[in-house]
Amino acid sequence: MMSWLLVMPIAIPFATAVVAYLMRMSDAGRWISLAGSALSLLASAALMVAVLERGVVAAQMSSWDAPFGITLVVDYLGAVMVVITAITGLATAIYALGEIPARLEKLGYHALFQTLIAGVTGAFMTGDVFNLYVWFEVMLISSFGLLVLGGSREQLDAGIKYVALNLVSTLVFLSGIGLLYGVTGTLNMADLRDAVANAENQGLITVIAMMFMVGFGVKAAVFPLFFWLPASYHTPSFAVSAVFAGLLTKVGVYALMRMFTLVFVGDIGFTHEILIWVSALTMLTGVLGAAAQTDFRKILSFHIISQIGYMTLGLALYTPLALMGGVFYLVHHIIVKANLFLVAGVANKLAGHTDLNRIGGLYKSSPLLAALFVIPAFSLAGFPPLSGFWAKYLIVKAAIELDNWLIAFVALFVGLLTIFSMTKIWGMAFWKPHPDGIDPTPDRVPDKVRIPMMIPIGGLAAMTILIGFYPEPFVQFAEVAAAQLLDPTDYVETVLGARP
Amino acid sequence: METLTALIIGVLVAASVYLMLARNFMRFLFGLILLSNAANLTIFASGRMTPGAPALVPYGEDTPLGVVGNALPQALVLTAIVIGFGLLAFTLALAFEAYRRLRTMDSDKMRYAEPKEERE
Structure with a gap:
């Protein structure tokens, strides 16, 4: 039951992407995309309800126990990000009905859009660093496609810069994962917390932390790593730049928040x-x-x-x-x-x-x-x-x-x-x-x-x-989310099971 | 073995940085390919090297006998290679289309999306 709740917000956009791609030559694609986005919102709302009841929700994919398999885990921060992704997705899917011309739909706009949403949602839910890298790539490749879809000169120029800088950041992140695994022997984020704290070579851990910071920093567009953003965000369709502006950099910020509260706190x-x-x-x-x-x-x-x-x-x-x-x-x-x-x-x-x-x-x-x-x-x-x-x-x-x-x-x-x-x-x-x-x-x-x-x-x-x-409930929610980030005992125990 | 791998990674990164500093986008792309290989080798090496011990389970057994190579980094590298291959294929296609439309590979001259620099 729990694993279905966690899988749905990722699976629905992927399924929608497949159907929308098959229907791209007809008018039906945009309605399928809209229906998929609405379903995603329902699924993420259900997930949110579960998180509000239990605090942290986790599921082991394919029943491989943590820390060996891939864990999907959602705490307060993850849940609100998943919901807000679905809301942004629905808003832009409606907007696309008016803005996106049939020419771009035939090139597969809706399929790329839904894959992007799936990638973003996956990044917010995964509890495994290497899996996080995979979601980043899902997100990146579909954002590449969306950015240059239509192929105007401005878009190609912007695409070159966006692609080049983002690929470099991805490789820095990937090397960081490799080294982190070399030091700790695990990739599960909850497991990493203790493994990193107990690692002998704390200097090396700090180096790895900086590699993660640079990798995520490029995605989040922080100083001095932001140059790809103003070079590219003004060129694609408005619906696309709205999704990029709303979600993509925030995945970088989320990843920073997750890794630098859960793992790199030494x-x-x-x-x-x-x-x-x-x-x-x-x-x-x-x-x-x-x-x-x-x-x-x-x-x-x-x-x-x-x-x-x-x-x-x-x-x-x-x-x-x-x-x-x-x-x-x-x-x-x-x-x-x-x-x-x-x-x-x-x-x-x-x-x-x-x-x-x-x-x-x-x-x-x-x-x-x-x-x-x-x-x-x-x-x-x-x-x-x-x-x-x-x-x-x-x-x-x-x-x-x-x-x-x-x-x-x-x-x-x-x-x-x-x-x-x-x-x-x-x-x-x-x-x-x-x-x-x-x-x-x-x-x-x-x-x-x-x-x-x-x-x-x-x-x-x-x-x-x-x-x-009416900020009261939202502030209270953020308060719990922050408390969970600062003291992730609940997160770790939900992923790994209560330890003696 | 580890030392040799570390040296290879170092050479790859140095060569890729040299290539990526070029203005020509194709050189940048080649640098990116080298960097991606360096990252893959890093993951591979961080799983520790065990020469001549493939991670195979003998017929009739449930677990491998004795010390074998760590299979997890190999799986990670495989994933990273496949993803990297896809991304680089896309980037190559993008570079070709950009060259066809913009008529240049010089990244200093790619100023369609940004204001042109004032040069005397």
């Missing part, structure tokens, strides 16, 4: 101190990079980097409050960031471009879109009472409690600069008149395209408001 003074400064520089460079851009999606891409800094900061400070803020930030950010890219897609359809110098007038002509932009944009910047305010509040409070005033100041200052970028988009895309004298009213786009694109934007904005006005 030398916190060294590893987590590095992370603190990396986080601060990530926040700063991201937000300053965004200030120099005038393209809707490029601004948002740089803001992904800057926001990643807050999440890794939550991990780096390594107190219950900080980790709680990190988890809360992770969830809030996925919703908000995916939504902003979806808004950019509608703005592009209505006003004809993503370059802010070449569009305008959206506020007057499409007030609904303007309202739906303001919610995630100000949530990103941390305006109360939206979800981003609580996320930033927790992180900054954690920094102040540690008397780390410099970091707290950087976090607040970056929030201020985020407002600058968001008001820049607001002023140029929404407020000023359209430079070509066009009136970008909603009826410039047929209902069949516009309505499926607006539904997920509204839904995600509603979630942002809900979390903002």
Whole structure:
């Protein structure tokens, strides 16, 4: 029973991918993808219920006992990531009904999309480092396909950079796994915790930890490893860049959070101190990079980097409050960031471009879109009472409690600069008149395209408001998730069985 | 045996870094292939070397007799080779398509997705 619950959120997207690929030549593919995404959401909700009841849920694949077989294990953090992946998947599947043209569907868009979701979900659920590598690869290869699907010059150029840097990071991660196995003789994460703590050569363990940090750091797009992200995220379809923006970098952050709370905790003074400064520089460079851009999606891409800094900061400070803020930030950010890219897609359809110098007038002509932009944009910047305010509040409070005033100041200052970028988009895309004298009213786009694109934007904005006005259950959830991360006894025992 | 493998890995990584620093994307790709082989050898070597002792179970027995090679790293390497092969095949196809469309392999000249650098 338990193993079915754990397998379903991975198996459903894979099955959907196969069927959607077979049906790619007809219109049915997009509806199959939509149905698959809805089923995934149900399956992950069921998993969430089980996790809320039991704390940690684990299953041994093919009945090979841990630590020899592959374990799927989900704690509070894993469960919320699986659910949020399914929500983002459903939102973009609806959006794709309007945005993705039949040309891309025939090339297998929906199959690649569902495989990507399966890869992301798998990475959140696995309890085995090598299996984590495999899920990373599933995720990578489908993201490669989605990024260059359509094959414009910009996409090919972006694809080269994205593929090259991500493959290097994967190889660093893979070598790290090899060395870790060489030192400890196990690959099971729960088993690794003790094995790493008892390893004789702690210096070598720190080296391996740094290899993991670099490997995951590239995926998470932290300073100074983020260059692939602003080079590529503005080129594919909007639905694709929304999923990338929402989920892909967050898999890197999740992997950092998992490995650096569960396994590599022997030398916190060294590893987590590095992370603190990396986080601060990530926040700063991201937000300053965004200030120099005038393209809707490029601004948002740089803001992904800057926001990643807050999440890794939550991990780096390594107190219950900080980790709680990190988890809360992770969830809030996925919703908000995916939504902003979806808004950019509608703005592009209505006003004809993503370059802010070449569009305008959206506020007057499409007030609904303007309202739906303001919610995630100000949530990103941390305006109360939206979800981003609580996320930033927790992180900054954690920094102040540690008397780390410099970091707290950087976090607040970056929030201020985020407002600058968001008001820049607001002023140029929404407020000023359209430079070509066009009136970008909603009826410039047929209902069949516009309505499926607006539904997920509204839904995600509603979630942002809900979390903002009613943060209590979400904060409590994040508190338990952080407690589980800091004291993974429950996690280890559920995977390996209670030990004497 | 371990020393020799370590040296080979070192040479592979050095050669791959040299290749990857080139502006030509094909050279970068060859560097990536070497790096991927170096990573695979690392995993293989970290399972400890036992020359001349294949992980085979004699006929009629349930477990191998005596000391045999560690089979797990071999399984890991096999997985990594297959995945690496797929990714590199994709990258090669991408490089070819990029060359066909962009008419260059020089990564400094691939500036379609990013603003061109100001050069005098």
